[in-house]
Amino acid sequence: MGRRDIDESDFRSRPSKRGSRPRTKQRPEHSDAVTGLVTGVDRGRYTLLVKDVGGADGVGEAGGVGGDGGADVGGGEKIVTAMKARELTRTRVVVGDRVDVVGDVSGGEGSLARIVRIQERTSTLRRTADDTDPYERIVVANADQLVIVTALAQPEPRTGMIDRCVVAAYDAGMSVLLCLTKADLASPDELRALYEPLGVEVVVTRRAASDGEVADGGVAGGGVAGGEGALVLASDSVEEVRDRLRGLVSVLVGHSGVGKSTLINALAPAAQRATGVVNDVTGRGRHTSTSAVALPLPVAVSEGEPADTFDGWVIDTPGVRSFGLAHVEVAHLLHAFEDLDEVAQECPRGCTHLADAPDCALDDWIDASPDDERPARSARLTSFRRLLSSRTGSDA
Structure with missing residues (x-):
């Protein structure tokens, strides 16, 4: 059989596994990445504060760049603009994040670095x-x-x-x-x-x-x-x-x-x-x-x-109209009201702490309060029950 010329019909748009090398799940280690602090976010671009070359890399305990835990801004830090790497597409980067970045971290005009990792968050x-x-x-x-x-x-x-x-x-x-x-x-x-x-x-x-x-x-x-x-x-x-x-x-x-x-x-x-x-x-x-x-x-x-x-x-942060708590477990709501949490230890097992809960110790706490403390205690209990009913879908 003689040799023939190759034309468009020989192109395979979806090659078989045999004809293509399988994709690897291994990712680069980015061992040369430097640490930056995210100080601003604007339409997919992230403003970072990065320690300049020659300084101690890392973000200090108080959020400042450097190893001494202080925010020594102006002492060798530079502002770098970055975007997220492809593997972080579904991961949100927010202000306060400590991130690892590679690429052009010079901070020069028109430069763009790449965020490849988000360090573990403390809060x-x-x-x-x-x-x-x-x-x-x-x-x-x-x-x-x-x-x-x-x-x-x-x-x-x-x-x-x-x-x-x-x-x-x-x-x-x-x-x-x-x-x-x-x-x-x-x-x-x-x-x-x-x-x-x-x-x-x-x-x-x-x-x-x-x-x-x-x-x-x-x-x-x-x-x-x-x-x-x-x-x-x-x-x-x-x-x-x-x-x-x-x-x-x-x-x-x-x-x-x-x-x-x-x-x-x-x-x-x-x-x-x-x-x-x-x-x-x-x-x-x-x-x-x-x-x-x-x-x-x-x-x-x-x-x-x-x-x-x-x-x-x-x-x-931008002003907010509301602060929803759908992400907070109902059992954790009471822990934020330390005074009520202590009193609630005397409630019967399974008490819902709502207004219609029988034998709720919180109601007894209000009834037994001195006259000068009763308004403040009542306001606290009302606030807690409003939050609780909102989270559970019950009437306060």
Whole structure:
């Protein structure tokens, strides 16, 4: 048989196993990968902070890059843009993640690295759209502390939202700090009395009351930091918050309009986070932060002087309307209410703890409470039962 020319008919679009080499399940080890901290996410592109060549690789205990556990931003770190590798297509990378990256990690203009691994997370803060939504949304990873930012007025505080955030934080293994803003408009005493006995730390911020207070160190925190129309927070209240954030990775969560971005700008003026106003009709704020972003926390802020040392991270998140707890096991809800959890040990076996539960020790606890403590105890039990009924589909 003579030799013939090869044409299109000889092309096999789906070769047999015999005619093609089987795909291997082995993946490259990427032993040359470097560690980066995810500080921002924008439409499939990830902003990373990576230790520059010659420095100690790795992310410190407080979330900073380096081996000393501090956030020594500007001490040899560089900003790198990256995308996920194909094998991570179905895996979500979020702000706070520590990742291994390969490729062009020079950080130069137009460079693009590749995220090949996500390191084990120490904590994962999650939420759902509501208590029946099966889809979990990861807010941030590897945070040490959840800072619940709540305004004392404009908009009015919602204890239900606070309780939900406390439950989510404890479920994630994080500590909780309650930050009450706008104390110049309303007293924080009632909320302090409600949460401090439970071991929840409370800090309070207020706007500067006079020009003298501004001159003594008030911190601009609205609009473009220090710009026209900027709100000015009293410096002593800002520094009280800063003291609670030092050396930690803290994520700020709250409704729109509570002053979260204003506080961020006061803590880290270089952030220049946009701020909005509260609608006089609805009492709700307008979303100004559209995505989570991690910002280094300056040790101190001096007017006109750039920050040169940092100790910790603050993660700003978009304002939320709700904080669903569908991902939290019902049995874990009670653990977030330490006072109620202790009393519930006296409940009969199988007690549902709902309002119609017979012989529930929580009701006896309310009946036996002193007159001055009864309103606070009742509010706590009402909040817990509202969460419980929402998760179980029962009537409160």
